[in-house]
Amino acid sequence: MDKNVILGVEGLNLYDRAGNQLVKDVSLSLRAGETLGLVGESGSGKTLTLRSLIGLLPEGIREKCAARRDNPNCAMIFQNPMSALDPLCPVFRQLCEVIELRQKTNPAETRARALALIRRLSLPEALADTDRLPGSLSGGQCQRLLIAMALSCDPEVLLCDEPTTALDVTVQKQVLALIRELQRERGFAILFVTHNLAVAAQVCESLMVMRQGEIVERGPARRLLTAPCHEYTKALTGAILPVPEREA
Amino acid sequence: MDAVLELRHICAGYGDQPVLEDVSLVIPRHRVVGLVGESGSGKSTAARVAAGLLTPTAGEVLLDGQPMAGRRSKADCRKVQMVFQNPEGSLNPKHRVGRALEDAMVFHGTATRGEAREKARRLMARMELPADAPDRLPRSFSGGQKQRIALARALAVEPELLIADEATSALDVSVQLKMLELIRALKSERNLTILFISHDLGVIRYVCDDVVVMRAGRVLEAQPADAFFRRPQTEYGRELLDSVPRIDF
Ligand SMILES: Nc1ncnc2c1ncn2[C@@H]1O[C@H](COP(=O)(O)OP(=O)(O)OP(=O)(O)O)[C@@H](O)[C@H]1O
Ligand SMILES: Nc1ncnc2c1ncn2[C@@H]1O[C@H](COP(=O)(O)OP(=O)(O)OP(=O)(O)O)[C@@H](O)[C@H]1O
Ligand SMILES: [Mg+2]
Ligand SMILES: [Mg+2]
Numbered sequence: 128m129d130k131n132v133i134l135g136v137e138g139l140n141l142y143d144r145a146g147n148q149l150v151k152d153v154s155l156s157l158r159a160g161e162t163l164g165l166v167g168e169s170g171s172g173k174t175l176t177l178r179s180l181i182g183l184l185p186e187g188i189r190e191k192c193a194a195r196r197d198n199p200n201c202a203m204i205f206q207n208p209m210s211a212l213d214p215l216c217p218v219f220r221q222l223c224e225v226i227e228l229r230q231k232t233n234p235a236e237t238r239a240r241a242l243a244l245i246r247r248l249s250l251p252e253a254l255a256d257t258d259r260l261p262g263s264l265s266g267g268q269c270q271r272l273l274i275a276m277a278l279s280c281d282p283e284v285l286l287c288d289e290p291t292t293a294l295d296v297t298v299q300k301q302v303l304a305l306i307r308e309l310q311r312e313r314g315f316a317i318l319f320v321t322h323n324l325a326v327a328a329q330v331c332e333s334l335m336v337m338r339q340g341e342i343v344e345r346g347p348a349r350r351l352l353t354a355p356c357h358e359y360t361k362a363l364t365g366a367i368l369p370v371p372e373r374e375a
Numbered sequence: 376m377d378a379v380l381e382l383r384h385i386c387a388g389y390g391d392q393p394v395l396e397d398v399s400l401v402i403p404r405h406r407v408v409g410l411v412g413e414s415g416s417g418k419s420t421a422a423r424v425a426a427g428l429l430t431p432t433a434g435e436v437l438l439d440g441q442p443m444a445g446r447r448s449k450a451d452c453r454k455v456q457m458v459f460q461n462p463e464g465s466l467n468p469k470h471r472v473g474r475a476l477e478d479a480m481v482f483h484g485t486a487t488r489g490e491a492r493e494k495a496r497r498l499m500a501r502m503e504l505p506a507d508a509p510d511r512l513p514r515s516f517s518g519g520q521k522q523r524i525a526l527a528r529a530l531a532v533e534p535e536l537l538i539a540d541e542a543t544s545a546l547d548v549s550v551q552l553k554m555l556e557l558i559r560a561l562k563s564e565r566n567l568t569i570l571f572i573s574h575d576l577g578v579i580r581y582v583c584d585d586v587v588v589m590r591a592g593r594v595l596e597a598q599p600a601d602a603f604f605r606r607p608q609t610e611y612g613r614e615l616l617d618s619v620p621r622i623d624f
Contacts, residue, residue: 143515169519169547170467185514207517209461247453251415263389266460266541267414267574291520292544293460295414295574296618321545323575325620349624366548368577370619374605 128194132156133316134201134284138193141175141184141340149188150175156196157284157316164331164348165320166363173320174206177286178267180318198346202282204290205348206320208269209261217258218272219245222279223289229280244275247305249298266293274302278309288320303330324367328352336360377404378437379536379568380425380455385422385434394420395431396592402536407562407569409583409600411576411615416589418572419460422538425570427456439535453483456534458542459615460572462521465528466513472524473499473509476531483532498527503553518545523554530561538570543578555582580604587614 128135135156141149150172157163178184179192181201205211213221222241226232232240242255248271261269271292277285285306291299303326310317321327327334328348335345336359344357350353355361382400386393394417402408403427412420423429424436427447435444438451459465466475476495480486486494492509499508502523513521522545529537539558543551559582561567573579579586579600586603588595588611596608607613 167547169545169550170517171547174517184439207461210463265415266417271414289545293414293541293574295615296410296576296620298414298612299574299620300618322545322551323620324548325622328622328624329620352622353624362549363547365554367622368552368575368581370550370576370580370604370616370621373607373613373616 128156128196129158131158132196133159134196134198134318136176136180136192136195138189138191139176139179139195141172141179143188144187144189145254149340153337153340153342154334154335155318155342157318158163159283160314160316162310162317162319162331162333164327164334165318165337166322166324166327166334167337167343168339168359171324172340174288175339176337177203177288177318177320181284182287198284200280200283201286202277202280202284203286204270204277204288206288208273208293209266211273212261212269214261216260218261218264218269219254219258221261222272222276225239225276226279235371240279241275244279248272248275249301250275267295270294271298271302274306278306281313282315284318286320289322290319291321291323291326299320300328306330322351324364336363376401379404379439380403380570381435381437382421382425383435383437385421385424385431385436387420387429387431387434393432394592395424398434398589398592398594400425400587400594400597402568402570403408404568404587405562405566406584407571407582409579409586410570410572410589411574411579411586411594413591413611414574417592418589419540421589422457422540422570422572426455426538427452427499428457433596449483453485453532454535455538456536457538458522458525458529458531458540460540462518462525462545463513465525466521468513470512471510472513472516475524476509476528479528480531485531485533495527495531498531499524501557502527503550519547522546523550526554533565534567534577536568536570538572540572541574542571544573551578558582567577576604576616588615 137154139153334348380402386397388394477491480491583600585599
């Protein structure tokens with residue numbers, strides 16, 4: 128593997144307990160500061176591929192690969208925000224714990240950093256004083272908390288699995304702008320899984336399309352979305368439900 | 376107008392924290408009403424009130440014209456089925472997923488134990504789930520597969536009103552389109568009425584007859600979908616439409 132690759136895998140195969148192949152010969156690699164998008168069929172193996180990259184495969188999944196480059200400094204925003212948070216620990220405390228652990232900050236500094244993130248993600252500031260359990264937040268609030276936790280790790284690679292599905296479009300716009308701004312500041316690489324092809328177009332330089340465990344097409348985001356080659360990519364771009372501009 | 380469900384001047388919240396303030400919402404029979412708006416504005420909370428899972432502190436809920444007070448009868452419970460935003464939460468991790476559908480059908484009397492298995496299998500196949508899906512445990516499914524299971528479970532008991540809270544957000548656009556077409560087909564087959572909560576305005580435009588916009592616990596505007604997408608009545612409605620991500624190279 129190229130020495131500039133900071134996270135990657137070659138020829139990844141994943142199998143379930145019964146021996147069914149879930150992911151077939153997937154190769155992908157990230158360089159510093161790069162943004163790569165992974166789109167495709169529901170159930171095609173996107174989440175499992177991400178989990179394999181960070182060494183967090185679910186129990187019972189077997190893995191084989193030709194080569195891999197691990198990176199200890201990854202942060203992942205998991206697909207289902209409500210179940211990714213510890214349901215018994217108040218959210219502001221969870222955020223503070225991550226900051227303290229990863230940044231080795233003192234309590235005052237930890238709190239200040241947590242508050243700054245809460246503000247930047249338009250979460251209720253009141254959380255800092257009256258902390259609440261994840262179950263008492265809305266879906267989008269949980270998702271933003273996970274994003275805050277991932278960003279607070281100051282990662283080299285940020286893996287995002289459907290990070291904005293629970294956000295309304297105005298908050299989504301802010302959150303994507305924030306992620307890109309921090310990426311410019313800190314230079315982390317992003318692997319971005321999304322079903323929203325317009326979001327993929329805005330965030331990613333290059334895209335990979337997955338179907339039934341395999342990468343069927345890859346290329347620059349613009350080319351892939353405007354002139355797809357593979358039949359499946361064509362079907363996907365053809366299924367986008369547009370919102371026309373409103374009347375002025 | 377014949378409404379399946381109506382919220383009249385509803386106030387509701389959690390503990391001493393108010394969330395909904397004077398929310399009124401009409402869901403006319405055989406229509407699809409889209410509920411959109413700010414994250415944290417109270418869409419899921421309004422859905423819980425409509426489904427009878429949260430008791431309002433003020434206002435009235437009418438189901439088929441009847442005011443609902445106190446616990447709902449089993450028959451009323453069947454009429455309103457909800458697909459939750461977090462599909463994991465509504466599936467027992469220790470049971471094969473087919474059983475969730477079968478138990479629901481038997482409980483609500485829409486199938487006998489003997490018929491339930493076959494009916495569950497057919498419904499899950501229509502959701503484009505793998506053939507062995509009914510016999511697998513929830514954790515072995517992808518995010519989008521779990522969403523389709525939750526949708527199948529809700530439809531299995533043949534509700535009058537389906538409340539879908541971000542029910543297609545984890546689906547790729549091509550499967551999503553198939554699910555939306557299926558929902559539309561079921562709507563005519565079964566005379567279904569739907570409250571459809573989503574952040575995806577393309578989806579809302581495709582399936583909804585009416586659009587209701589919420590922000591900070593209040594309804595800001597409600598109008599037919601085509602009118603909303605042409606001329607939103609509020610500043611926030613315009614902001615929403617202008618923030619939709621578009622592919623423009
Ligand atoms: N823990 C598990 N055990 C067995 N099979 C699994 C497990 N997790 C996922 N699978 C299966 O592996 C395949 C890939 O799942 P994965 O979650 O990676 O899909 P995905 O591309 O992320 O889909 P989605 O877009 O719906 O989230 C699916 O067919 C799923 O049923
Ligand atoms: N169980 C709960 N206890 C206390 N507060 C809650 C609870 N559930 C939700 N809330 C609060 O009520 C408000 C409305 O939440 P709700 O889940 O209805 O929002 P939503 O419009 O569905 O948002 P999203 O689009 O992010 O899902 C939020 O501020 C949330 O923090
Ligand atoms: Mg996934
Ligand atoms: Mg919600």
